[in-house]
Amino acid sequence: MKRMTQLIATGIVFSLMMPAFADEPILADSGELYVHGVLRENTCRLEMDSAWQDIDLGDTTRADVNLVGKMTKPITVTLYLRDCPEIPTRSANITALTHTRSTQQPAYQARFVAVTDTMRPELIKVTGASGIGLRLKDSHGKTVKIDQPGDTVLLNPGQDSVSYTLQVERTNTPLIPGPYHALIQFSMMYQ
Template identity: 35%
Template sequence: MTTNSRRTTNARAGLHAALLCVAAAISSAAVATEFGNADDFNAQFHVIGSLLESACHLDMRSAYQEVALGEISTADLPQPGDQGVSVAVQLKLRGCVRTEGGRREANGGALAWSRAEPVVGITFRAQTDPDTPELVGVLGASGFGLRLSDASRRRIAVGQQTRAWFVAPGDSTLTYYITPERTAAALQPGHFQAYINLFLTYD
């Protein structure tokens, strides 16, 4: 991938940053030459900058979401590995531009490449469950964790970037699932909560 074709943006909760350079200068000679009497001017500002074309931006309504899993019965999680009802979470990307992009999968995997679609990678970070580190840990109730999976229901490891995902030009929606899953610890009923941070990478 060339430097000119690569546009990478890491953002907490999917945020972009734009760079604008502003230069100011005072030049009495230049002012006098172009405008006549330099005594009529105190300063001259020469403003320059660049309008950058970014791959996508995250819809602000997707940046912070409260996900309700509802009431989970201990009867639904009798054995380690048993799962409750999954809840979908959607991330909305806006203004994705037509651009080439690519990314190699982790551990020397296959190269995902497109000449017309940017590639999105997502990393979920959270406190993991002490008994099953691949699950997101919960605070409060115990005996279960939260399983993350993508739209194809492939499991997502906490702290590792997801598989490359091509996004079509325009607006796109990425769907992920959160599923309660029993661990080896004893079930302890009660209210619970968890915090999951999400980082997006555009290539």
């Protein structure tokens, strides 16, 4: 009860003092905040499992590639994407006088970089064995041009992967069997 009396007394004292402070001018500064930003549509993102892949082309025999230009069966390479939005696309292609357009499909261009065969620059050079190269093709069966961005490709709504194929192909250099390998770097540029 005593505490309650003290609180009431303190309140009365402050209420009597308020008119004394009411005559004091209140000083305040004012200003403005200019706030800005950009809301962007996200692009597709490459799944990390796709960023580094170890692709086994298996065993190839001399009979499989006994003639120049002869190829083995294709091995599929799949790149997985996520969070691809449905956005309008308009892009000029590297193929002369062609454009790619869509009102709701996202688009990408892929670029593959590798050491190419000196006699057959459309083939990827292998280290180790000799007399063979690797042919990389897109999902339409067209040979991918190494070290150049490809034409713009539209993704279907909900599509979360893009596929390519690799094939061993006989070149005109002497055939020397043995293990081989190649490194192919790639980048995906979203429109």
